[in-house]
Amino acid sequence: MTTLTTQTSAPSSTVAPARLYGLVAEFENPAQIVAAAEKIRDKGYRYWDCHTPFPVHGLDKAMGIQRTILPVLVFVAGATGCTTGLVLQLFTNSFNFTIWALVWVTGYPFLISGKPALSIPAFVPVMFELTILFSALSCVGLMFLMNGLPKLHNPLFTCDRFRRASDDRFFISIEARDPRFYRSKTEADLKSCGAAAVEAVVED
Amino acid sequence: MSTIQAHDIDNTGDVPGKRTALVLGHTDFHQVTNTICRPNETRKPPMAWYIMFGISMLLVMNLGFVVHYLIFTGVGVWGLNNPVMWAFDITNFVFWVGIGHAGTLISAILFLFRQKWRTGINRFAEAMTIFAVICAGLFPGIHVGRVWLAYWLFPIPNQMAMWPQFRSPLLWDVFAVSTYFTVSLLFWYVGLVPDLATMRDRAKGKVQQMAYGLFSLGWRGSNRHWHRYERAYLLLAALSTPLVLSVHSVVSFDFATSQLPGWHTTIFPPYFVAGAIFSGFAMVVTLAVPARELFGLKNLITLRHLDNMNKVILVTGCMVGYAYGMEFFIAWYSGALYEKFAFMNRAFGQYSWAYWIMVSCNVITPQLFWFKKVRTSIPLMFILSLFVNVGMWFERFVIIVTSLANDFLPSSWDRFVPTWVDIGTMLGAFGLFGVLFLLFCRFLPMIAIAEVKGVMPQADPHWEGWHQSHGAGSNPAAAHSANGDPS
Numbered sequence: 001m002t003t004l005t006t007q008t009s010a011p012s013s014t015v016a017p018a019r020l021y022g023l024v025a026e027f028e029n030p031a032q033i034v035a036a037a038e039k040i041r042d043k044g045y046r047y048w049d050c051h052t053p054f055p056v057h058g059l060d061k062a063m064g065i066q067r068t069i070l071p072v073l074v075f076v077a078g079a080t081g082c083t084t085g086l087v088l089q090l091f092t093n094s095f096n097f098t099i100w101a102l103v104w105v106t107g108y109p110f111l112i113s114g115k116p117a118l119s120i121p122a123f124v125p126v127m128f129e130l131t132i133l134f135s136a137l138s139c140v141g142l143m144f145l146m147n148g149l150p151k152l153h154n155p156l157f158t159c160d161r162f163r164r165a166s167d168d169r170f171f172i173s174i175e176a177r178d179p180r181f182y183r184s185k186t187e188a189d190l191k192s193c194g195a196a197a198v199e200a201v202v203e204d
Numbered sequence: 205m206s207t208i209q210a211h212d213i214d215n216t217g218d219v220p221g222k223r224t225a226l227v228l229g230h231t232d233f234h235q236v237t238n239t240i241c242r243p244n245e246t247r248k249p250p251m252a253w254y255i256m257f258g259i260s261m262l263l264v265m266n267l268g269f270v271v272h273y274l275i276f277t278g279v280g281v282w283g284l285n286n287p288v289m290w291a292f293d294i295t296n297f298v299f300w301v302g303i304g305h306a307g308t309l310i311s312a313i314l315f316l317f318r319q320k321w322r323t324g325i326n327r328f329a330e331a332m333t334i335f336a337v338i339c340a341g342l343f344p345g346i347h348v349g350r351v352w353l354a355y356w357l358f359p360i361p362n363q364m365a366m367w368p369q370f371r372s373p374l375l376w377d378v379f380a381v382s383t384y385f386t387v388s389l390l391f392w393y394v395g396l397v398p399d400l401a402t403m404r405d406r407a408k409g410k411v412q413q414m415a416y417g418l419f420s421l422g423w424r425g426s427n428r429h430w431h432r433y434e435r436a437y438l439l440l441a442a443l444s445t446p447l448v449l450s451v452h453s454v455v456s457f458d459f460a461t462s463q464l465p466g467w468h469t470t471i472f473p474p475y476f477v478a479g480a481i482f483s484g485f486a487m488v489v490t491l492a493v494p495a496r497e498l499f500g501l502k503n504l505i506t507l508r509h510l511d512n513m514n515k516v517i518l519v520t521g522c523m524v525g526y527a528y529g530m531e532f533f534i535a536w537y538s539g540a541l542y543e544k545f546a547f548m549n550r551a552f553g554q555y556s557w558a559y560w561i562m563v564s565c566n567v568i569t570p571q572l573f574w575f576k577k578v579r580t581s582i583p584l585m586f587i588l589s590l591f592v593n594v595g596m597w598f599e600r601f602v603i604i605v606t607s608l609a610n611d612f613l614p615s616s617w618d619r620f621v622p623t624w625v626d627i628g629t630m631l632g633a634f635g636l637f638g639v640l641f642l643l644f645c646r647f648l649p650m651i652a653i654a655e656v657k658g659v660m661p662q663a664d665p666h667w668e669g670w671h672q673s674h675g676a677g678s679n680p681a682a683a684h685s686a687n688g689d690p691s
Contacts, residue, residue: 029665029670031665031666031671037427049426050427052427053233053398053425053653053657054655055427055658057664059665060427060431063428065431068431071435092370093369105361105365106365123371125376125450125454125457126370126376128450132443135439136390136391136443137386137390139436139439139443140390140394143394147429147432147433149422152421153422165405165425166402167233168232
């Protein structure tokens with residue numbers, strides 16, 4: 001079970017020697033990955049990550065991840081949406097300016113049932129909806145963008161063992177570009193954290 | 205493993221100081237993955253799936269026919285007449301938008317309230333929301349008559365230099381429903397991405413690998429990703445909560461801002477929202493009961509989940525009942541002649557049969573859910589949920605048609621009778637919903653895999669099972685066997 005031998009998961013028929021992407025260590029439960037992440041963090045690695053089938057409570061702290069600024073950006077997007085809604089309605093229904101918005105357009109101050117041109121209360125629902133729409137779109141869009149997704153390929157996917165990262169196993173990956181990465185030393189570090197297996201992953 | 209009998213365990217009671225298990229019969233994460241993915245990975249779905257799909261497909265073909273007939277002939281093929289210019293179309297629209305509300309309530313509001321039982325049902329409730337909003341969007345779309353001019357609904361610069369009228373609640377509706385659809389779709393998809401990655405990693409066939417791989421966007425469970433993901437999910441929940449309350453409020457403005465007796469009431473927004481959640485939860489129960497039987501999900505959608513949903517139905521049913529009563533009280537208390545007439549006419553006029561169907565299905569029968577025996581009985585809750593669906597459809601019909609058919613001036617009164625096109629379109633929408641939902645059951649994980657794993661006790665790094673073998677150093681094999689897992 002606890003095989004601590006390093007194998008390279010590259011196909012044996014590779015012509016040129018493949019470049020090392022990094023090491024992947026497998027852990028069997030959330031308690032182990034949290035304990036291991038604390039150790040790896042304290043060893044000063046930078047280009048490393050944990051891979052888990054679900055968000056593990058306390059792992060952010062164990063890894064020392066900084067809080068994301070996503071909420072601030074979403075707030076800005078929401079404010080933009082709100083302003084867009086107000087300006088759109090004021091422009092189209094309250095005034096008769098002519099502006100260039102891809103084509104020349106002119107506002108048309110509707111007079112409906114004696115309501116004033118600047119009937120802000122009637123504009124609230126659309127302002128609200130656009131606030132939500134802009135916020136939600138930017139929330140999801142920025143989240144994926146900041147995560148570097150979509151990116152369909154990753155060298156980790158060449159590792160068969162890694163498939164269980166979306167099922168029931170927990171992994172730590174340390175990339176070879178990390179300044180503190182030395183294959184033998186890093187492997188020993190991972191093993192000392194209690195990894196069930198450590199595997200090398202090559203670029204392809 | 206005693207997984208077969210596990211769903212017979214009664215987890216509907218509460219023991220003070222102890223958390224009740226939400227996942228039964230699964231001792232590790234891998235079993236959860238297997239249970240949820242099995243319906244998508246079997247070569248053939250159950251026979252009942254084919255039968256339901258066949259019926260739904262026939263209804264969709266019928267929908268295609270009646271919609272084309274309507275567009276090529278004109279809205280006159282519906283049973284509309286001069287006072288009753290809105291009837292089945294808007295009834296169906298409000299009905300379907302309402303159905304959608306339960307999905308967002310489960311995914312957003314219960315998430316903010318940390319109701320962990322939501323994880324078992326949120327995925328397909330959200331799917332239901334999206335499909336229901338698609339069905340809802342169909343009706344105003346075809347009701348505009350000249351469908352090729354539907355783009356007039358949006359502020360698009362056009363050759364007439366005309367703009368939509370932003371002071372009209374009908375236009376607010378356009379923005380509310382389209383925002384609601386977009387945000388629901390985003391919410392659903394964000395939840396799906398990690399599960400699609402699970403499907404991708406398990407997929408055997410090339411086509412499945414490509415499809416699940418493409419839509420999972422290269423998700424690799426990175427904790428740096430999970431961190432932003434969880435933030436984004438929380439933000440989406442916080443954004444959807446006011447959104448879902450606003451959507452049906454805006455729908456109710458379509459009526460409440462008009463001058464018509466029976467429509468012109470301030471109670472409409474909360475009353476519509478309560479009714480929407482009521483009907484939506486009934487639809488979730490209607491779908492969950494057969495789905496958990498057919499696809500072997502009884503250990504994940506447990507009796508406790510159904511019991512909780514029935515409690516929500518009971519509460520919102522009482523709110524709806526209160527609103528019915530309060531409408532009558534205000535009509536009497538206002539002293540307004542037309543208002544009083546509108547309500548007497550609802551209960552005893554030409555559509556009184558529809559009114560009493562509504563009252564019996566929405567107010568009287570859900571009271572049976574006070575009894576725990578009824579809340580935990582599968583056949584009874586299924587029948588009662590069907591009653592609620594029928595009752596809520598009639599509620600919208602009663603509100604819309606009775607107020608229009610008998611308004612201020614008796615000489616303009618008329619009677620609305622649906623034509624075969626009206627009925628065909630209504631049934632067709634159910635078919636469309638059925639087809640979409642059945643395809644979803646076949647090809648996408650019906651339960652949020654990652655979220656369900658997250659509410660298992662094993663997901664907690666401090667769970668006692670993970671710490672029993674501490675004396676022997678950090679030997680994972682020892683810890684593992686202490687957990688009682690034969691590996």
